Amino acid sequence: MESDGLQNVDMVRIPAVPVFNWSVGNFMERFFDGLKGGKFMGVKCPDCGRVYLPPRMICERCFAKNDEWVELPPEGTVESFTLAQVKVGEDGELADLEAPVLIGMVKHEGADTCLVARIEGPDPEEASVGMRVTAVLDKSAESILDILSHYVPR
Amino acid sequence: MEKQVAIVGYAQTGYESDVDASREILVLEAAVGALRSAGISREVIDTVVTANNDYMDGRTISNMRLVEPSGAWLKDESKVEMDGAYAVLYAMMRILSGDHDVAMVIGVSQASVFPTYVPGVMTLDPTFDRERGLLNEVSAAALQARAYMDACGVTEEQIAGISVKNLRNAALNPLALRRMPVLTVDDVMSSRMLYSPIRELNAFPPSDGACSVILASSKKAAEITDCPVWIRGVGFSHDSYLTERPLDKLGSLKQAAERAYAAAGISDAKDKIDVAEVHENFAHEELMAYEALGFCGEGKGSALLESGATKINGELPVNPSGGALAANVACAAGLARIAEAALQVRGEAGSHQVKGVKTALAHGQTGLCAQENIVFILGGE
Numbered sequence: 001m002e003s004d005g006l007q008n009v010d011m012v013r014i015p016a017v018p019v020f021n022w023s024v025g026n027f028m029e030r031f032f033d034g035l036k037g038g039k040f041m042g043v044k045c046p047d048c049g050r051v052y053l054p055p056r057m058i059c060e061r062c063f064a065k066n067d068e069w070v071e072l073p074p075e076g077t078v079e080s081f082t083l084a085q086v087k088v089g090e091d092g093e094l095a096d097l098e099a100p101v102l103i104g105m106v107k108h109e110g111a112d113t114c115l116v117a118r119i120e121g122p123d124p125e126e127a128s129v130g131m132r133v134t135a136v137l138d139k140s141a142e143s144i145l146d147i148l149s150h151y152v153p154r
Numbered sequence: 155m156e157k158q159v160a161i162v163g164y165a166q167t168g169y170e171s172d173v174d175a176s177r178e179i180l181v182l183e184a185a186v187g188a189l190r191s192a193g194i195s196r197e198v199i200d201t202v203v204t205a206n207n208d209y210m211d212g213r214t215i216s217n218m219r220l221v222e223p224s225g226a227w228l229k230d231e232s233k234v235e236m237d238g239a240y241a242v243l244y245a246m247m248r249i250l251s252g253d254h255d256v257a258m259v260i261g262v263s264q265a266s267v268f269p270t271y272v273p274g275v276m277t278l279d280p281t282f283d284r285e286r287g288l289l290n291e292v293s294a295a296a297l298q299a300r301a302y303m304d305a306c307g308v309t310e311e312q313i314a315g316i317s318v319k320n321l322r323n324a325a326l327n328p329l330a331l332r333r334m335p336v337l338t339v340d341d342v343m344s345s346r347m348l349y350s351p352i353r354e355l356n357a358f359p360p361s362d363g364a365c366s367v368i369l370a371s372s373k374k375a376a377e378i379t380d381c382p383v384w385i386r387g388v389g390f391s392h393d394s395y396l397t398e399r400p401l402d403k404l405g406s407l408k409q410a411a412e413r414a415y416a417a418a419g420i421s422d423a424k425d426k427i428d429v430a431e432v433h434e435n436f437a438h439e440e441l442m443a444y445e446a447l448g449f450c451g452e453g454k455g456s457a458l459l460e461s462g463a464t465k466i467n468g469e470l471p472v473n474p475s476g477g478a479l480a481a482n483v484a485c486a487a488g489l490a491r492i493a494e495a496a497l498q499v500r501g502e503a504g505s506h507q508v509k510g511v512k513t514a515l516a517h518g519q520t521g522l523c524a525q526e527n528i529v530f531i532l533g534g535e
Contacts, residue, residue: 022280054282080401082296083350092269094348103288105297114397116289129304145285
């Protein structure tokens with residue numbers, strides 16, 4: 001389709017920026033309360049015993065409501081990792097990072113699911129699946145979401 | 155499945171990175187092309203199912219303005235807010251209900267008009283992952299790739315082999331966006347690193363375009379065409395959120411394939427399938443799909459690739475069209491795999507035609523790290 005380009009309206013920008021306010025719910029509230037106190041709180045399925053961290057209200061495998069809280073250690077294992085050279089920028093496209101960031105998917109000891117956070121410390125070349133790490137908390141973080149600051153090798 | 159529902163027409167627009175057209179014109183082009191391919195007029199269509207996404211279209215209930223270009227005016231019309239491959243399942247069920255005889259499915263989106271990677275971010279857990287800014291569809295796929303590489307001893311060069319195969323195939327497909335006839339593993343390995351091990355040429359190209367497929371009941375298919383492409387089997391499975399399942403294999407794809415094979419009466423997929431169109435958003439996912447689809451044993455995906463079996467002239471060609479690495483329209487990429495598989499069964503694929511296709515497999519996926527998978531088995535008379 002050939003044209004000389006639109007002369008009058010190049011691209012209609014939709015004026016509304018949607019802002020969604022999600023309630024974190026009782027389970028994530030308790031998870032964040034735990035983090036403030038330096039604890040990792042997960043939940044256990046009453047049927048299969050699967051431990052969810054971060055906590056999930058429902059065990060989809062058993063179609064059951066999780067109700068037993070368990071405290072998990074800050075130590076875990078890297079299930080997978082990636083060295084990020086980019087991030088999703090303000091415009092929704094991939095923008096180069098000034099310095100690469102190592103991102104890990106970490107399964108805490110006693111948990112069956114993973115948390116995703118930065119890993120600091122190791123030379124990215126030395127990062128590996130199965131690497132043992134410990135969580136570093138920053139209780140002075142401005143946002144409650146950032147209390148889990150990153151993981152370091154142990 | 156007995157011969158109950160057939161594909162009787164299809165069309166794809168050319169795929170572009172920034173098309174000079176509105177999505178309505180893309181839909182019109184795909185709809186008119188599919189009607190022409192089937193040799194029928196708009197009046198023959200009973201029900202229209204579109205696959206599109208409000209967020210990507212920047213419009214609530216975005217299918218409402220697709221009524222005009224899809225020919226759905228005053229017809230039964232509805233929408234699937236996932237890939238069009240799922241809309242085919244829905245349209246098939248509408249025909250099997252007995253209420254409709256002919257259905258048109260259309261998938262469309264324009265990556266050039268929405269912030270490309272935001273829809274993926276919006277699928278993340280909103281109470282934690284979304285806010286932390288680390289995960290998106292590319293970084294999630296990188297975690298999946300690393301887990302698979304570690305579990306199966308696969309190298310980045312082997313993964314690059316998928317990009318080379320598919321993007322060279324794409325050079326034979328006039329509709330593809332990335333057509334790279336002389337691409338080498340070195341070229342892929344020197345393309346821009348995004349999230350290790352995923353580089354630009356291991357990742358889908360955000361694309362604009364539309365695809366349409368027309369389905370008909372057995373009675374109506376016989377009136378419309380001498381060469382219907384029958385849906386012999388379909389399987390669909392939905393797995394857990396990405397941090398709550400093993401990422402080193404595609405469990406729900408394996409299950410979807412097993413269901414589709416059972417419906418089609420296929421016990422040896424590698425022997426029975428003549429060509430496969432796989433929805434690989436990232437190169438490593440095609441290797442993982444070989445294993446999940448039973449084309450080879452677990453962990454043997456890279457060996458199957460290196461055997462040459464999945465090349466366009468191999469014994470089980472995969473993605474002769476170039477696959478989703480060559481053009482990936484959100485909401486239409488899986489649907490395009492179905493259109494391409496039907497094209498192969500009919501022998502209408504031109505330069506990328508595989509010889510002697512009787513049975514074809516088409517795969518679609520939705521969600522981070524291929525959370526939901528659907529598999530169709532198509533066959534001719």
